[in-house]
Amino acid sequence: MPAVLEIEGLRKTYRSRRRGTRNALDGFDMRVEAGQVHGFLGPNGSGKTTTLRTLLGLIRPDGGRMTILGHEVPAALPQIAGQVGAIVESPQFFPHFSARDTLSLLASAGEVPVPRVDEVLELVGLRDRAGERVKTYSLGMKQRLAVASALLKNPKLLILDEPANGLDPGGIREMRTLVRNLAQSGMTVVLSSHILGEIQLICDSVTIISLGRRVAFGPVDEVLAQHSSGAVRVRLEAVTDLPVAATALHKAGYRVSANPDHLMLAGVDKPATVTRLLAEQGLYVSELAPVAVDLESVFLELTNTAPVPGQHRQVDQSVRVNGAESSAPTAGGWGA
Numbered sequence: 001m002p003a004v005l006e007i008e009g010l011r012k013t014y015r016s017r018r019r020g021t022r023n024a025l026d027g028f029d030m031r032v033e034a035g036q037v038h039g040f041l042g043p044n045g046s047g048k049t050t051t052l053r054t055l056l057g058l059i060r061p062d063g064g065r066m067t068i069l070g071h072e073v074p075a076a077l078p079q080i081a082g083q084v085g086a087i088v089e090s091p092q093f094f095p096h097f098s099a100r101d102t103l104s105l106l107a108s109a110g111e112v113p114v115p116r117v118d119e120v121l122e123l124v125g126l127r128d129r130a131g132e133r134v135k136t137y138s139l140g141m142k143q144r145l146a147v148a149s150a151l152l153k154n155p156k157l158l159i160l161d162e163p164a165n166g167l168d169p170g171g172i173r174e175m176r177t178l179v180r181n182l183a184q185s186g187m188t189v190v191l192s193s194h195i196l197g198e199i200q201l202i203c204d205s206v207t208i209i210s211l212g213r214r215v216a217f218g219p220v221d222e223v224l225a226q227h228s229s230g231a232v233r234v235r236l237e238a239v240t241d242l243p244v245a246a247t248a249l250h251k252a253g254y255r256v257s258a259n260p261d262h263l264m265l266a267g268v269d270k271p272a273t274v275t276r277l278l279a280e281q282g283l284y285v286s287e288l289a290p291v292a293v294d295l296e297s298v299f300l301e302l303t304n305t306a307p308v309p310g311q312h313r314q315v316d317q318s319v320r321v322n323g324a325e326s327s328a329p330t331a332g333g334w335g336a
């Protein structure tokens with residue numbers, strides 16, 4: 001199947017005299033097939049927005065290759081701009097304009113037929129408030145207007161950075177239905193979000209980025225299956241022993257992620273060895289159960305960002321390369 005979006009070896013380093021040099025993308029790869037809803041996931045500062053802005057020609061990469069709809073970008077962006085709709089970072093609208101005025105202006109600038117304005121207002125659920133000024137809108141309504149503006153051209157590829165941001169639960173569900181309907185109509189949708197349960201529900205495939213590199217990709221079911229084998233949940237008689245247990249298991253080579261009342265281990269062949277190892281440290285297991293993992297557990301494990309009680313993970317994932325105090329990525333996993 002042809003890829004609608006393909007990225008190979010993308011590199012971007014931000015250089016600033018004051019802040020030093022920071023690697024945002026370090027040979028990042030991504031591939032999105034036609035007609036899919038593709039989730040683009042990564043911790044804060046892992047390089048998602050840099051990737052999307054680079055794709056759209058807003059940032060110049062330092063290396064790598066990108067194609068959209070089979071055309072090399074950024075060179076071919078002027079030819080394919082009409083086939084790509086995107087919201088990357090919250091767009092700003094004139095506060096005194098209504099949603100209908102805003103979209104009509106954008107439609108005339110983009111040579112979009114006028115009836116399309118009412119179609120997209122209906123699609124995003126703004127029809128009844130379309131005549132009111134944007135400054136009176138809630139955050140969620142502004143978000144819907146942003147999506148409407150990206151849909152005006154009826155694009156082949158729709159890129160949405162955090163589309164559920166600010167939406168209430170009903171709005172999130174409506175956004176899910178909208179995205180699925182768009183994909184059924186043949187549109188390819190790339191969706192970045194931190195709401196992993198939502199991504200698991202909505203997406204056919206995912207790419208997970210960490211430290212500017214792809215750490216997992218493929219159909220959601222396959223990514224989950226790859227990481228479910230040998231996954232076990234460990235509870236201890238004393239919850240307060242979890243940090244010590246995590247450190248011991250980590251030292252023994254297990255991949256460990258922490259939760260407030262249990263640990264998740266990956267790649268466990270023989271569960272008995274876990275029980276023995278912990279017992280030797282005077283740590284007593286109250287439960288050791290195989291589990292089917294969800295996307296959140298896979299994400300936390302692969303990006304090493306599971307919360308650790310008593311530690312405050314620093315948000316920025318990127319690596320400062322020189323000219324600065326130590327700022328290697330702060331690992332968030334137990335015993336890291």
Ligand SMILES: Nc1ncnc2c1ncn2[C@@H]1O[C@H](COP(=O)(O)OP(=O)(O)OP(=O)(O)O)[C@@H](O)[C@H]1O
Nearest residue numbers: 014024042043044045046047048049050051316318
């Ligand atoms: N204009 C810039 N100048 C310097 N550094 C930048 C710039 N833009 C982004 N960065 C850095 O590049 C790294 C990646 O940022 P990016 O915005 O791509 O992350 P992200 O994955 O989108 O994060 P989030 O989930 O928080 O939106 C971060 O360390 C960020 O501080």
